[in-house]
Amino acid sequence: MPDISIGRLRGGYCVYWAGAEGKRVRHKLEACSRAEAEAEAIDVYRAQHFVQSQAGMNVSAIWAEYVRDLGDRPTAKTMGYTGKAVLAHFGHYRPDQITTDLCRSYARMRMDKGISQGSVHTELGHLRSAMTFAERARIIDAAPYIERPAKPTPKERFLRKDEIQLLIDSTEAPHIALAIHLLFATAGRVGAILDLTWDRVDLDRGVINLRLDDARTRKGRAIVPINRGLMAALQTAQAAALSDYVVEWGGERIASMRKGFEGAVTRAGLKDVTLHTIRHSAAVAMVSSGVPMERVAQYLGHSNAAITYTTYGRFAPEHLADAAEVLDFVQLRAQK
Structure with missing residues (x-):
């Protein structure tokens, strides 16, 4: 949700925010108090901004809204990179059109191009986060299930x-x-x-x-x-x-x-x-x-x-050492 502000208009309250190209968008509210205006303003913004909501807002639009909501968090920058592949595959779909087969075809396509399983896991994770955001922000009724490949086992390589x-x-x-x-x-x-x-x-x-x-x-x-x-x-x-x-x-x-x-x-x-x-x-x-x-x-x-x-x-040096002792059948036989 971008910054929205409450103002006065013709003796009442109004809500305004920066729209396309920075142009201010303003709407009169029915509220009679500041507290009522702040609550109504959220509904007015959603009704105006998410015109395509539920019936027509596609993944690309939701992705952009989620990135804007993240602001200057590092994830927003990362999604600028992951979005290139994700949106090329999912962007024109509505959330309710996303299926498990669609997710699997994306994973196959990416890994066939040599992209690591871990990277695909992350990319689909960002799609999942965007859909969860859309549900939380009431842009959609329910987030679709996003299947993604298992997260790879951590690499064993370490330096002395x-x-x-x-x-x-x-x-x-x-x-x-x-x-x-x-x-x-x-x-x-x-x-x-x-x-x-x-x-x-x-x-x-x-x-x-x-x-x-x-x-x-x-x-x-x-x-x-x-x-x-x-x-x-x-x-x-x-x-x-x-x-x-x-x-x-x-x-x-x-x-x-x-x-x-x-x-x-x-x-x-x-x-x-x-x-x-x-x-x-x-x-x-x-x-x-x-x-x-x-x-x-x-x-x-x-x-x-x-x-x-x-x-x-x-x-850990003693990790599972006690368990190993329990399984020492040679020593057990020697004690008999």
Whole structure:
């Protein structure tokens, strides 16, 4: 729902909002009080804006409305990319015309083009979210079922500490090396590291706050301590800082570190390594060293420790050890 405003018109109330090309749209209300006007305004907006609602509003129109409702959240930007494929296939359909066969044909078509199952899972997930939004906003009576392929099993690849050091040593640009160091030492996501500003780095207390005050991010972010190695790197970086951002280039926040990172991976001779591999590696390092799972969950910014157990429990040194002992039939026979 975009911003709508209540005003006065000929002794009564009216509602107005920015329409096409920024032109103001205004409608007189029947309400006799401000509270009544605010409630009526929502119905008037929906009646005017969703003229095609229920009977004719297609997926493309709903997708656009959902993106507008998201505002400046990161998902809105991502849906600009996923929407290219999704809307080409589903855009001209109404929600009530979406079937399981239509979803399956989309998945087959995308994977036949070499798109990963995980990406297709995400794309159809965005379609599902848009339809759920439409139901919640009363644009449609009920969201259709969106079938999507199963989410792939997380990749097992992780880096040892010596490989992380090799990766940093193979980085040509200092800001990329600092970013990799931050990614591993904080177990943060790439977006959190690129968003990080010096006002959230407390070198005196030895703490980094990866959270944003405006809570725009959907993914959890944590407040984590600074270890000795990272402290030295941050002190050097702060002394040369030209902007408010910790990871910068030419005094500006960098939009992406992918190219510099991939160059370092190639020079280091590492295989099957992505940016997310570093966060995964940090989690594995903590769990395999015996750090309690609840503390690992806090470090990763997981709101539910069950997620951490499911993903990383198998890396714990004593994981299922007691169960294995129960199944030791050789030892059992020896005791008889």
